[in-house]
Amino acid sequence: MPLNRAVPEPTIARLALYLRSLRLAQIEGLETLSSADIEARTGISSGQVRKDLSYFGEFGKPGLGYAVTPLVDRIAHIMRLDRNQPVMIVGAGNLGTALAGYTGLHESGFQLVAVYDNNFSKIGRRIWDLEILDIEDMPAINASMSVEIGIITTPAPSAQMVADQMVKSGVRAILNFAPTRVSVPRDVAVRNVDLTQELQILCYYLPPSATTEEMEA
Amino acid sequence: MPLNRAVPEPTIARLALYLRSLRLAQIEGLETLSSADIEARTGISSGQVRKDLSYFGEFGKPGLGYAVTPLVDRIAHIMRLDRNQPVMIVGAGNLGTALAGYTGLHESGFQLVAVYDNNFSKIGRRIWDLEILDIEDMPAINASMSVEIGIITTPAPSAQMVADQMVKSGVRAILNFAPTRVSVPRDVAVRNVDLTQELQILCYYLPPSATTEEMEA
DNA sequence: TAGATTGTTAATCGATTAACAATC
């Protein structure tokens, strides 16, 4: 009877890492892995591994470790990755088109089933094998498609409008690539991926150059 | 004499957010903003704003708030965003090509100056206005270019090799889009952006569907 | 059984929040 309440978010992020790593181990034919083995493969400490897994039950055997295949299945089930998840992309620009063609999506259990845009010169054209749909039609189309995961790849000024349209259409989880925060109801999950923010953070950690030293002096 | 030691990483990430938000305020013609105003614009609490800024000095005036333009300049300087930062992309596939065409890069103070690949059918071709270079030539080419920031947009199996080549060529900060961790010397900064991990995390937070309830029962 | 490794508790660490004296 696992008490799912209050699982730390970093634990969920690491669960995804364990899953990827364990699937590689599965391919290598390994049947059992100790938390120390998982540490060696992921860089996450064995104690952390055990703590993370313990939020969801007792999956290991003292003295032996974890049976790989059952553990993969358990994590996949916990994360709802044991079924094919349909996904929509809104914004058929460079990034949206690139993501639509990304094979990793399918390999990770996601299936892109719709691409939307608001630009009439794009609507009706095809991206890979999908027709670009009119964002205005999303509520009607999604009534039958029931896609719950949406990816925003529009410019920042459109992002809020797109998020609103998604929520209206039944989307419950949003991955936002637009460099702006979007407001959604509390029961809709949002994660932001902000490329320029990441680059800016990296800049800060760049070692001081000779030029910089000069400037500070 | 700011004690830069031990500035929390989340503070640096928020600094980038403040910067973006303050620049918008600048465009709106606002001259002064209190930490409460910044909270209203970013969603980050006023106390957190003041604490974050206090790591780097005293920029505000009690009773008044912060003068926008000087604050923008200070944050930009702290984050080394007061100069144009050259960037390289390695991996001229869908994602690399999309990023190369992303106008936000330039708008945020970055300039893409080189694109590398290891595929002979791509090397020599052009992406936007840049010729795709042979990854083998990176150390020689970068000796004169001195690019310190690299973006990896290759498939996972190539990522480590690319990171090694980058380090060898003088890159000091890496943004890794490949779904795998890369090992680099301690003095090289790495940030990972993992699209499928983000989607998987979102899956976990999806509200339980009728179907799921059934399955659990 | 003896050795290995789990699951969990308690200690530590670090970041966020609350609160307020200093001060513009």
Add this chain to the structure above:
DNA sequence: TAGATTGTTAATCGATTAACAATC
């Protein structure tokens, strides 16, 4: 001056790490 808001200290919160009894 009175009102507003800073910079900072102390309290709180939450996550990670260390350690070990339970157990395969």
